[in-house]
Amino acid sequence: MTALQPLPDPIRLAVDCMGGDHGPSVTLPACQAFLAQHPQAELILVGRAEALAAARAWPRCHVVEATEVVEMDDSIEVALRKKRDSSMRVAIQQLRPKEPQALLAHACVSAGNTGALWAVAKFVLKTLEGVDRPAIAAVMPNRRGRFTTVLDLGANVDSTAENLLQFAFMGSALVAAVEGIEEPSVGLLNIGEEAIKGSETIKRAGELLREASAAGQLNFHGNVEGNDIYKGTTDLVVCDGFVGNVMLKTSEGLAGMMGDFIKDEFSRNGLTKLAALVAMPVLKRFKRRVDPRRFNGAALLGLRGLVFKSHGSADAVAFENALARAYDAARNRLLDRVQDRIVATLQAAGNTSPVATAE
């Protein structure tokens, strides 16, 4: 891939200020902190008028009103058909404004519920030309002190080998844009036992990835196993959404359990509480290294617009990180990068007229 010039400032993010478990009490402070860290950035704050009243005076901020809110337990049906003026939907619409004179957002961030966000984003933006199935990507920390990007995390089940190949292209574009690694190494998640080879789909995906790598379209490392995600064996790990979702939730569950066990043991009695006091600075440093807030912000890839999903329970620090990831993605032209890789592949495959697969 040829290196792309970054998009000139101002980069503008549309923020669903009402989404998530905490709404404006978290999103607004996060926006302020983000603006302080990104002196060239602009924000389009979307939400209820009364919730955003104070923000109208903020520099580099534009308020767009939306009268409804998609709640965390709202069904997709409700988000899609009933709440047509939700902050989530209006925020996404800022990526493709209907009025020609409207301000254009380069990326959108929401902490709203995943199913609804996914459905609304697909409906409003449509799928990018040549992409068969959009996917969700996020980063996990690894032993190398960096991040491993993993996709798909649950947008697709029963992915085909061709889907997995496209995930590799889209993921490579994401890692290049956000992590700054132009040709990230790609691992295909598989199981390692010699006895028990991967499924036919995985084997076929391996062949496609090897071919693409040989053609210089991506940097395929080979098969990786579950533990390689945390080892940081490759920059990117590609898998079916069912597997990726189980992997993600399992990791959250295990990390949570280990954290609770540490807390339990240090608060067992007076002596252990004293030990906790002494060990506090060390424990804090440890906590920082595995702090999920640091890697908040999953990318919805393959749509005709950049949407980032913050964890619903995100606090201001976490939400600010999601904003920062979205900013980096927009600035480094993630959308063009995805499009370039997909189009290049289609052309290489002799299909020079990609057909839009609007749903």
Added chain:
Amino acid sequence: MTALQPLPDPIRLAVDCMGGDHGPSVTLPACQAFLAQHPQAELILVGRAEALAAARAWPRCHVVEATEVVEMDDSIEVALRKKRDSSMRVAIQQLRPKEPQALLAHACVSAGNTGALWAVAKFVLKTLEGVDRPAIAAVMPNRRGRFTTVLDLGANVDSTAENLLQFAFMGSALVAAVEGIEEPSVGLLNIGEEAIKGSETIKRAGELLREASAAGQLNFHGNVEGNDIYKGTTDLVVCDGFVGNVMLKTSEGLAGMMGDFIKDEFSRNGLTKLAALVAMPVLKRFKRRVDPRRFNGAALLGLRGLVFKSHGSADAVAFENALARAYDAARNRLLDRVQDRIVATLQAAGNTSPVATAE
């Protein structure tokens, strides 16, 4: 299921003393410790004559010689076709001795390589009547201070809904025998997003499990997600082997990374090392709670004999735990329990003459 009377002592285990990364230097001390804890148990120690010379004098031990050893990196081909007198194979053969006067082992334990053990066990023992696909089950610690049993962990990929149902039967038998929970709750591993329902296979498996639960054949809780394994939402979690293997390896990777991070932070400088000294008793208690040695010993289910697989890198404490799990399984008639559940289901389905599916 009717409660089964425990098998009368002596319960006899066949031990592949040569298997694993460390061989007799780990397995023999583990056997001694196990015998001390289980005063009625007997062992059949299998391995090279010179390695087992000292053990010939041990009470309640019988030495059976085997001239070969399946190395950790031997292929299945080598284990199956070349090394016909391996300690692994001879140990498994003690479950179905050819000579009528030979001592019968009730279960076999090996730390040898999984692929080889799996292939040799299937070849020597054959599949149990009515079982379509044998599976591997292991336990993970959970927040409730108990264990969650999970299968399949990698014996099968592309499992059908019917396979998943059988895993639930076999796993229920295992939990009843080893954990002492007669009607364990069963969770079907799925992904939680409303938007993105599980695959067709998972949906169909859910139906089969609900029907079996309604017929009183098992205790189906419903769908669970990855984090439920560590919450301990259900006693048993059923999944395809690809997903289970990724889950297991991911967990090992994450736990290892978190452990390393804790070590890193406490050994950073003199001050943090001092903090480590103060916090040592607390850290040790924490370590014990997540110590993988405590839950060593995976069950190979669905074969005509009980085989337990120890982690290859197990130390004596871990290997002793695998022996103890195999002992409990044998004593509480795991084989009969699996057979009973499978036969009962076949009969309920109108198939009163189960056909052996020897491979």
